[in-house]
Amino acid sequence: MVGGFYIWTYTYHLIRSSSLKFKAIKAENALKKPNMDLLDANEKSHLLQHDDTENQMIKVCEVSSWSKIARTLNKIVEELLAPPTIAAILGLIFGSIAWLKNLIIGSNAPLRVIQDTVKLLGDGTIPCITLILGGNLTQGLKKAKVKPMIIIAVVFVRYIFSPLLGILVLKAASKFGFLAADPLYKFVLMIQYTLPPAMNIGTMTQLFDVAQEECSVLFLWTYLAAAFALTIWSTIFMWLLF
Template sequence: MGFWSLLEMASMPIVQVLLISILGAFMATDRWNLLPVATRKSLNKIVFVIFTPALMFASLAKTVTFQDIISWWFMPVNIGLTFLFGSIFGWLLVKILRPKPYLEGLVIATCSSGNLGNLIIIIIPAICNEDGTPFTDHNICRSVGLSYASFSMALGGFYIWTYTYQLIRTSSLKLKALEGSEEEASKSPNKSLDSTHQTQLLNESIEDAESQVVFTGGEEEKQGGSFWKKVLGFLHQILEELMAPPTLAAIIGFIFGAITWLRNLIVGDNAPLRVIQDSVKLLGDGTIPCITLILGGNLIQGLRSSTLRPLIIVGVVCIRYIILPLIGVWVVKAAGNLGLLPQDPLFSFVLMVQFTLPPAMNIGTMTQLFDVGQEECSVLFLWTYLAAAFALTAWSTIYMWILF
């Protein structure tokens, strides 16, 4: 497979994302006014509650069986490592460049959460269909590759809607705290020279009372905050995140895919309830276009008002396309040498590609959902997806050279 054919193949999904993003940007302009802020928020809620869960369930129930889950056990470990190393280097980037506090979670999320779904689903079949591909049997390559990609998308969604979801939610809390402190500062007591002596005494007494309340409240919280209460609070938070619609749909999809009789109810030409699977898949197909249009709509405002420094963008690009791929090669080769992987080069190729992807598009859904860092997210996505066309091509060539 030549470099230029590989470049064309790897860049096609990126170009699709950019073209739809440009359309979304035009739709959000004042001239068209088809995607104003209120519309984007409403559409984003539909994506979160309906489209994304449908996509997760349909792909899992159809392509992943119980035997697959057992034999592909290293894939969730591999994806977990992409999140772990991405988070470590994202955290270091935050500590070095110090963006605004409410943007720290966004930066770490874009460094750690890769687009493990639609890009792999597009790239793998394209590689399998290409003349001169090292994966010789095109039909088997497409079928198995689609299963790998669907499993990757489902696992990635599980990580994203638990770990990344928590990062963005924490960022929104920091933003609200910042806005609250600014509002309190604007309402601070008048201590100017024009204020009377009685006014100053009253203000001082109020401050003393507030400090006493904070002190006694802190003491009570310290005494009452037992270890088990903290554990229960943590478990409650995890359960709350697992109940997010995409995560819940992924769990149900795993169940239907793993249990044969449930799977046969909805999957296959002779399935009595196949209309359910077809309907859910039809809904899921709307996920990627809607997310991309929303990102494009946010991009217009982001180019005008983004507070991200260029060094942060460069740092995210370097982490995603230089540091993580190098780590990925080492991880997959080490796992292969230890006999932890199936004897399938395509499986190893997918594992390596998981370290090389641009940020997950669901991050944009979360920033819109929590109303934090939407413009900055769009700017990060613009540059990381532009760089992805060249990075995916170069690393795909390197991965095939290593594996063959």
């Protein structure tokens, strides 16, 4: 539940803001390219560019700090009112409060029809996510411009650095008494540091129409490496805990 809340709040916002910046940069570069030769050859164009730059700097200086704060607060409110954020917050509230949870979850819950409906929709999203991933992957192998070093770095961080960090974090938490003594509980926590990336990220890239092919290529290699990494690290975790 906490993982889903994190994905559909922070990760969703991160992909959304990054996609907007990427599209803005792409549009700006598209406008600059046709006029690049003319700007280099025409001195008047250089002067106009200089004047435009000065005007832009003046406009930026005129923006007060209060307007920046207002825009920041407005942006935060817009992000909080996004449907995934609202759904994640409601799910966290209903899952954390016992009497609200009993209204929906359980065979005797009065509003159990909501749980049944959400379960049906959730079961349908799994094959849909797989189809999106596979559809992007068929194009991603040809179009994606992901360098091999980037793939190696992602796999290294996900399956070597992250599990080692997880062991250190859990060892420290156990030493200070923040964790129960149950080794199975600790094993489940350690496994979380070795899992491949969430497939919901691929759905988000498809939603905002940015980096679908690159994301699918990274998913391909990380999930291939996961077959070996999960086996090796599960053996190491059991050796450390049991």
